Amino acid sequence: METLVLKVDPQNPAAEVIKRAGDAIRRGELVAFPTETVYGLGADAFNKQAVLRVYEVKGRPANNALPVQVASKEDVLKLAAEVPDVARRLMERFFPGSLTLVLRASPDVPDEVTAGTGKVGIRIPDHPVALALIRAAGTSIVAPSANVTGQPPPTTAEEALEYLGGRIELVLDAGPTRLKVASTVVDVTEAPLRILRRGSISEEMLAACLKAG
Secondary structure (H helix, E strand, C coil), X not given: CCCEEXXXXXXXXXXXXXXXXXXXXXXXXXXXXXXXXXXEEEEECCCHHHHHHHHHHHCXXXXXXXXXXXXXXXXXXXXXXXXXXXXXXXXXXXXXXXXXXXXXXXXXXXXXXXXXXXXXXXXXCCCHHHHHHHHHHCCCEXXXXXXXXCCCCCCCHHHHHHHXXXXXXXXXXXXXXXXXXXXXXXXXXXXXXXXXXXXXXXXXXXXXXXXXX
């Protein structure tokens, strides 16, 4: 397989390029794309075969659930069985942004995405290309980092291509990512919340948000 690389302006992505990438997602193909954190590997979250390919090309253990990216808070409500008050307050402050919230998954979310945990990590990225791609695809997309499991997450299209070139259909190249560190992951399904991965949003920032609320 030859991986197609399409350059795109990070602030004003060309509609025809984004449409091409969105069409690829809808066909069940895999697309590496930029977010403000790192490059993600996108696939239709409701296409089970596409989701399984994400595990395969990354070499990701089948028991390691995949995070999902959406374009709006309304989309979060479609994926989550419930959104507790603490999650709503964090969403109000940090969505869109580099925070992934782990919520109880709606029954509509495939087990392949949740890895049978009954939970789903959801984020709204703060990047014009990522948001445009999700909207063009017309679906929520799984979006782990576009690397081989165990390797550093890519912050450029070139790095994503080094990892996955020849194994995925498309890479959107919008230059280097802004933050260059993966999102903070917080499980809000139980109280108190648990930080599963530290990223650009610190524990102090989370605490300040909740205290202010």
